[in-house]
Amino acid sequence: MSKKLQDIPVTVVQMKDDGEYEEISLYAKHKKVYPRWINGFWNKWRIFFVIATQLFFYGVPWLTINERQALLFDLVERKFYIFGLVFLPQDFIYLTALLILCAFGLFAWTTIGGRLWCGYACPQTVYTEIFLWAEKWIEGDRMQRIKLDAEPLNARKLRLKATKHAIWVLFSLWTGFTFVGYFTPIHGLWEAALSFGVGPWETFWILFYGFATYGNAGWLREQVCKFMCPYARFQSVMFDADTLIVSYDEQRGEPRGSRKKGSDYKAEGKGDCIDCKMCVQVCPVGIDIREGLQYECIGCTACIDACDEIMDKMQYPRGLIRYTTQNVLEGKVPEGSFWSRLKRPRVIMYAVILSIVFAVTAISLALRQPLKVNIARDRVALVRETDEGWIENSYRVQIENADENAHVFVIEAEGLPGVRVLAENDNRVLVESTGIVEVAVKLQVPPENAPKGARDIELIVRADDRSGINSREKATFLNR
Secondary structure (H helix, E strand, O other): OOHHHHOOOOOOOOOOOOOOOOOOOOOOOOOOOOOOOOOOHHHHHHHHHHHHHHHHHHHHHHOEEOOEEOEEEEOOOOEEEEOOEEEOHHHHHHHHHHHHHHHHHHHHHHHHHOOHHHHHHOHHHHHHHHHHHHHHHHHOOHHHHHHHHHOOOOHHHHHHHHHHHHHHHHHHHHHHHHHHOOOOOHHHHHHHHHOOOOOHHHHHHHHHHHHHHHHHHHHHOHHHHHHHOHHHHHHHHHOOOOOOEEEEOHHHHOOOOOOOOOOOOOOOOOOOOOOOOHHHHOOOOOOOHHHOOOOOOOOOOHHHHHHHHHHHHHOOOOOOEEEEOHHHHOOOOOOOOOHHHHOOHHHHHHHHHHHHHHHHHHHHHHHOOOEEEEEEEOOOOOOEEOOOOOEEEEEEEEEEEOOOOOEEEEEEEEOOOOOEEEOHHHHEEEEOOOOEEEEEEEEEEOHHHOOOEEEEEEEEEEEOOOOOOEEEEEEEEEEO
């Protein structure tokens, strides 16, 4: 039985005399984790990604393109504005492509570099890191926080805790406000907030998302990664022996034990690990990486920085805990062969799928027409003869302008000799940006050019003020 299973607090209860078993609880009381602050190479990368992701999240809603919010998911109007492009419900295929790219991108990165997403960019990791910064700034580092929590309630403890939670709450509310700003124009939302005029739904989602941020990053923290996140449960199926993982070099470090600096520890039969437990103290989920790869490990690499710092002090080589692969640890491939190990079937498969989906999506977006045209026949009068003797069919043409600018569209027809189009305003229709206009259109054909029965024709709708925006839609012309 593994050591982790042995640590589960299970009490063996004898069967009662009456043959009944007593129900026992396997619930383990939560032990608060006090991660120690650590500096180092990988910590700088974590700080970089925290800043980069949050600059994007908090900054993008305030960007404006073509006098409109650059990134806005307007669910009420069912229009998505994404950096100058307008997507309508008919463009659902692009959302599907985006989800496929995100999913296979995550699979590929996980196969190559392990839990890079969890360690550097996952919102749970990022917000927990930010909340820990505030906690450390107000209450101090690890030992100071442990002592503070152990103290009875007094004025100083009340002041520090109140300050910390006030900052957490304000930050969480701003996070909720920004989140809602992706679905409601954030400039208007800000003005409404200043005048206490935010609508009920916006208020609900600001409070809901703010509460989720406060609860997850302030209280639950590692519990989300260990017990709530499904990705932690299935990410191991994407690992193989050549996946980069945060690993403890057991062959080099064991047997662990304390020793005096400069002593000949190898003569004492000891490995490089001095059993200082710094790697455990800095871990945000409270695990001991020396017990091997564990699903709780989010790959934040804080243990690498801590171990490297100790190795430097002991004047030992760095890398007792490092990014490496199982094959390297087992001596099957040399250290540094990571790049050559990228030529693995599953990595190639992910790369091929990503390349195909990305190329098809990019080409489709480049050829995408910001114009949707729907044609419906007027069922009241299918065919009529005009006073001139021409054969006339009537249609309802719906023009949807999915461009950021208004356009004047001209309606034309092809397919029968002499066919002419009759619509209001000399066949010219003004459609505002992202607007929809429905017009009545009549097609008239000389009788000698309109044979009996149905004939296929084409209605052409093109922007008169911009070349390249046009649509050709098939229709049917009838004659009795």
